[in-house]
Structures are given as structure tokens and as C-alpha cells.
Amino acid sequence: MKTPPGAAGPQVDYRHPWVVRLWHWANAGAVVVLLMTGLLLFDIHPRLYWGDDGHAGMPAFLAVDAMDVTSATPRFSLQLGGHHWDVTGIIGTIVDEGDSGKYVLIANPPDDWQFGATRGWHFMFAWLLGLSLPAYALYLLVSGRLRDRLLPTRAELSARSIGHELSQHLRMRRARGEASRHYNILQKASYLSVIGVLIPLAILSGFTMSNAMTAVFPGLIALFGGHQSARSVHFMVAMLLGLFLLVHVFQVLVSGFTNLMRSMITGRFVVEPEELP
Amino acid sequence: MNDRISRRALLGGLAATGGLLAGCSRFDDKAPFRQLLAASDGFTLHVQRMLLANRPLVRELSLAELSKAFPMNGTTLPKGDYYKRLLDGDFRDWKLRVHGLVDRPLALSLAQLQSLPSRTQITMHACDEGWTAVGQWTGVPLAQVLSASGLRPGARYIVFHCLDKMELDGNYYYESLDLVDALHPQTILAYGMNGKPLPTGYGAPLRLRVETQIGYKNAKYVDRIEVVDRLTSFGKGRGGWWEDFDNAVWYAGQ
Numbered sequence: 014m015k016t017p018p019g020a021a022g023p024q025v026d027y028r029h030p031w032v033v034r035l036w037h038w039a040n041a042g043a044v045v046v047l048l049m050t051g052l053l054l055f056d057i058h059p060r061l062y063w064g065d066d067g068h069a070g071m072p073a074f075l076a077v078d079a080m081d082v083t084s085a086t087p088r089f090s091l092q093l094g095g096h097h098w099d100v101t102g103i104i105g106t107i108v109d110e111g112d113s114g115k116y117v118l119i120a121n122p123p124d125d126w127q128f129g130a131t132r133g134w135h136f137m138f139a140w141l142l143g144l145s146l147p148a149y150a151l152y153l154l155v156s157g158r159l160r161d162r163l164l165p166t167r168a169e170l171s172a173r174s175i176g177h178e179l180s181q182h183l184r185m186r187r188a189r190g191e192a193s194r195h196y197n198i199l200q201k202a203s204y205l206s207v208i209g210v211l212i213p214l215a216i217l218s219g220f221t222m223s224n225a226m227t228a229v230f231p232g233l234i235a236l237f238g239g240h241q242s243a244r245s246v247h248f249m250v251a252m253l254l255g256l257f258l259l260v261h262v263f264q265v266l267v268s269g270f271t272n273l274m275r276s277m278i279t280g281r282f283v284v285e286p287e288e289l290p
Numbered sequence: 291m292n293d294r295i296s297r298r299a300l301l302g303g304l305a306a307t308g309g310l311l312a313g314c315s316r317f318d319d320k321a322p323f324r325q326l327l328a329a330s331d332g333f334t335l336h337v338q339r340m341l342l343a344n345r346p347l348v349r350e351l352s353l354a355e356l357s358k359a360f361p362m363n364g365t366t367l368p369k370g371d372y373y374k375r376l377l378d379g380d381f382r383d384w385k386l387r388v389h390g391l392v393d394r395p396l397a398l399s400l401a402q403l404q405s406l407p408s409r410t411q412i413t414m415h416a417c418d419e420g421w422t423a424v425g426q427w428t429g430v431p432l433a434q435v436l437s438a439s440g441l442r443p444g445a446r447y448i449v450f451h452c453l454d455k456m457e458l459d460g461n462y463y464y465e466s467l468d469l470v471d472a473l474h475p476q477t478i479l480a481y482g483m484n485g486k487p488l489p490t491g492y493g494a495p496l497r498l499r500v501e502t503q504i505g506y507k508n509a510k511y512v513d514r515i516e517v518v519d520r521l522t523s524f525g526k527g528r529g530g531w532w533e534d535f536d537n538a539v540w541y542a543g544q
Contacts, residue, residue, distance in 0.1 A: 058420035065351070065414055068361045068421035111457035114363060116419075129506075129538025130327060132418055136543050137330035223543070224416060225338055225502040228346040240414060240422050 026194055028282035033158075036149045037277055043138040044254055047215075050135040051251050057128060059119050061248060067241035074245075077105055079117045089117070143216045150208065162196060163205055169198045187268045190287035207257055211250050218247040327539065334543040339470065348476055348501040351412045356484060357423040360415075362491040365454035365463065368511055373453050381495040386435075386479070390449075390517035393440030400481060400495050406430045409478050417505035418538070425492075427499045428482030433473045435515070441469075444519040447529070448472040450498055453511035456531060465509040465530040466521055466540075467500060476501040479512065504542040506532045 029037075060073040067073070074094055079087040089105025091098045106121045153159040168174060178197050181188075188197065196204065220226040221233040221243030237243040265273045269285070276282035367373075376384045381400050388396040410428040436448070452463040471477060477500045481488050488494045493510025500507050507530070521527060525534040532538035 054418075054420065058417075060421075065355065066357050066422060066424050068357070068359075068423050070359050070361075127536045127538075129418070129532050129536035132543075133327040133331060133537065133539040136334055136539070137327065140330065140333065222416065224348045224414065225342060228348045228502065229341045231349065234349065240416060244420060 023286070024284040026276075026282045026284060027280050028276045029280045030156075031280070032149070032152050032156075034277055034280060036145055036152075039145060040142060043141040044258060046138040047135060047142065048251060048255050048258070050131050050138070051248075053122055053126065053128075053131045054135060055248060056118050056120065056122060057116055059117070061245040062241040063238065063245065064241055065239035067244075077117060077119050079105060079107060082107060082115050082117065139216070139219060142212060146208070146212050146216070153208075163201055163208075165198055165201050169201070174198065185267060189285045191284075194282075194284055203257060203261075207254070211254050211257070215247060215250045215254065218243040218250065222247070324537065327537065331539040331541050331543065334539075335541040338541075338543070342502070345474065348413060351414060351424050353412065353426070355424050356412065356426060360423040360425050360484075360492070361417075361421060363417065364506075364510060365456070366491040368454035370455065373511075376453075376495070377490065384495055384513075386496060386512070387514045388435060388439045388517070389514070391442040391445040391519060392436075392517050393442060394438070396435070396439050398435070403430050403435075403479065403481060403496070406434055409476070410482075411476055411478070411499070411501070413476070413499070413501045415505055415508065418542070419505075426484045427478060427480040428485075429478035429480030429496075429499065431475060432477045432479055432498075433475070435479065436472065436517070439517070441517060445469070445517045447518050447521055449516040449518055449521070449524060450509040450512045451514040451516060452509050453513045456535070459535055461525060461531060461534070463509060463511070463531045464524060465498065465507055466524075467503075467507065471500055471502060471507075474500070474502055506530070506538060507542055 058069075059077040060067070060069070061075040062071060062073050073092065076090075076092045077100070078090050078092065080090060081087055087105070087107055088099060088101045089103075091100045091104065104119050106118050108116050108118055108121070110116060153163065175198055178199055181197075182199060187193070217233060218237055220230065221237050222240055227233050227240075233243070234240075237246055272283050272285070385397040385399050386403060388398070407430070408428055409431050410426065412424060412426045414422050414424050416422050432448070447466050447468055449466045450464060452465075454463050455461065456463055467477070477498070480493075480497050480499045481495060483489060483492055488497060493512070496512045497510045498508050498512055521529040521540075525531065528534050528537075529540040530538070533540050
């Protein structure tokens, strides 16, 4: 860290208490594992439907399909709504599971892939995600961190302020000085969406895919509109979480990687001096 | 399967696998990863047992919601002369055997099973692959058969031995349930589907419907029911064919 000549040294904020750091890294790991195992699970039936009933031969709103599964050189299509694209050579492969039939996959899994175990791993990390979320939400509320750091202020919600933040973002100008000590409105909105909307939706739509869970909580079926609807929501939420992950990592890389990583590991964030006009 | 979660295994394992990227299934067969999977599955079992303490019924659907073409998956026709002979004789020579830790071993013909009080239910089958289908199942509640045989002290698991040999490893399909799932009122031994005799492709003469569970627990072609105190003497000791072959979770968290 460069210290401006004559200054008393950089100001260091204790930005992230240990609860925040622990939750962040545990869930970062969980989300990565859940996305990977989730994609492997999706791979064996890459079709999405609405309602309760959904299987091969039924109309899907998103599907990777082979035009002829038995052909030696099958052609693959990607269907989204009423649109079809020939994606042969880009995605699509066929795996022969003997008695269990032939499956159209998006991509070949590793040779030693165990499908059943993948589901077990997915559930294990889902527990980590699902159990730590309510605990963390309670912490955010009780500690005042939700109000102090995450909820937008009235001033931040003005069109002018949002416009300013957007333009700073698009020009890749990072905050320095006092402004860097707080999350900006775009950070607040994305963190709140992940904690308050995406992860809860992922958990609830996951529960809805279980006959046992919907026996205990019949409201889940009403909420999502059926098993397959819940599966589709689960998939879309996963894609949004994946998108968040990519953008989040990109932002850390371009906005002072060392400082941001240090703050999420040790808690200490160095406030960079304002740029001289 | 030890359904008691080992706290130490869980915590130790979680620490050991902090950086594990799942899907690297070469790990799945090795300790402590397999114990870790088992511990996580055991945790799911205990949480669901707590939530399902009042034994709620799984949602039943209407005739209008029946799937037009219920997928036929897994084995669709067991190989070998034995099954062919049974099929040719309309299963008249076949008997369901119930043995193990029971007071009265049973051998019940299809006609005898059909003469017992039956239950018909329209439910949604959920395969772990991601597809679902709605079917109407008619059969005898497993609880009824087990009350006819009686359970001896120490009876903890019900093992279902099947008639179909799996091509992938040459072993016969089998599955198992604990007594909570086995005695659930919607757990039936089905001999009818969609108002007709159970077709060959769906598991004739008899298949298990365990509606609180995921697809692969619903064993087809059930031939023999064995009541046991532990699952270690079958296959690799994990409680089912998919569990042995593919490290699928035993309780399955459904």
C-alpha cells in the first residue's frame, strides 16, 4: 500500500467480522459444489417442463435432444420455447447405460462418474447452504449489519444516485476513500438478492422436488405449481447464482484483488486515499 | 446402513473435504468420503423423520392427471428362462416369499395377494434422473403382509429381492427400507397399474411403491421379501443395487 507523503498512513477498517467471513467462504464452496453437481444431475435429463408431469416424449420448454438416439452419428438439437437450433458438434452426446437405456446428455461426464453419489454430494452441500442461511440472516438482523451495510439508504435509491453508480460501474471506476468504505447500491442489490431471494428460492424449490417434503408442506406445490415447475425454477435460480458468482469474482479481480481478498480473509480493509483532482 | 449419524465422521469429513470438488467420483468409493456421504444421508433421514413424525400422506392426484405414457425405465424384461416361464404361466406358479426375522414365513400366490384388502393410489413417481410421471397403483399395503408374517424382535429392515439381473454388473436388483417407510400406509406391493394388471415393463408380477421415496427405491419384479436386522450381508452392504453400484444414497432424501 502506498502511503501519500506526509499522511499518517492508510486507514484500515475492520470490515468483515468472523461470522461474515466464515459464512462467505463456507457458502462460496457450497455454491461451487452445488453448481457442479447440479449440472451433472441436470445432464442426465436436460429437459425442463412446467407442472407436475415431465418426461421424455412430453413437450419441454427447454431441451437438449437427439433427433435419432440409435443413429451412429446422431444429430442434436437445442430447443427453447418454440425455437430449435441444430447444435451437433457443440453440445450433445449419448451414453449407453445398458438395461437402463440410452440417454442424451449435454456433455460427457467423467468416465468414473457415479450418478447416484452425485445426488448425495448435492444434498450434503445443500445442507450447508440451507442451514447456514437462516443463522446468517438472524445474525445480519440482530447485529444491525443488515441495516448498516446492506439495506439501501433513501438517498441511494434516487434515480440520480443509481445512474451515477451505474455509470461509474460501466466505466470501471472503482470507489476510493470514503465511498469505498460502504457497499454501493449495485452491490447492496446483488447481495440482498442472493441472500434474500436466490438462495431461499433454491432451497424451497429443492424441497418441492421431494414427495416426502411436499407431504409435510403441501403449500410448496401451490407456491411453485408442481414438481417440474420447481425443478425449472431450481435450474434458473442456479443459473442466476452462477452468473452472480462470475460477476462477483470478476469485480474482485478488477477492484483491488489483494485488498478485497485480505478483507474477506482477515477482515481488514485498507481504505485507499481519494484520487487527487 | 448405519442410520445413526456419526458426529465425528461428519465434522472430520467436512474439514477433510473443504476443497473437494464433488463429481470427482473416484473419491466416492474411498473412506472417508463414503462415510461422509453416509453421514450426510443419515442426517437427512433424521431430519425428515422429525418432520414426518405425524406420518402425513404423500399427495395423491386425480385420474385426469395420469401420464399418457409413463416411461418404462430400468429393466423392462428380466432375462432368463425362469422369468419367461413365470410370464408364460401368467405368474400362476409364482409365490411371494416372506422370510427372515418373522414369526410365520409366508409364500403368497398372486391370487392370495389380490384377495387381501387393497389400496389404490394415484401418485407422482420422481426419478432421480429428474423426470416425473403420474401413475395409478393398486396393491396390498406392505404393512398388511408384514403383520400377517409378524416381525420378530430385532427386525429393522425389509429387503426386497428382485427377479431382474442387472446387465451392468450381473447382480440381481434389490432394495431395502427401514420399518418407518415400510409401514407407511402408502407403501404398497402393487400388482395393478392404471386399472390393469401390472405390465411386464413396469415390474410384473409385483413391484414396490414407496411414495415417500425417490424412484430407485421402488423396486420392480419383487420376488422375495426378507426381514433382517442389518443390511451388511447383501451385495456391498449398502442396502440396494444402485447403492452398491453407484454409491446412490440409501435413504435417498426424498
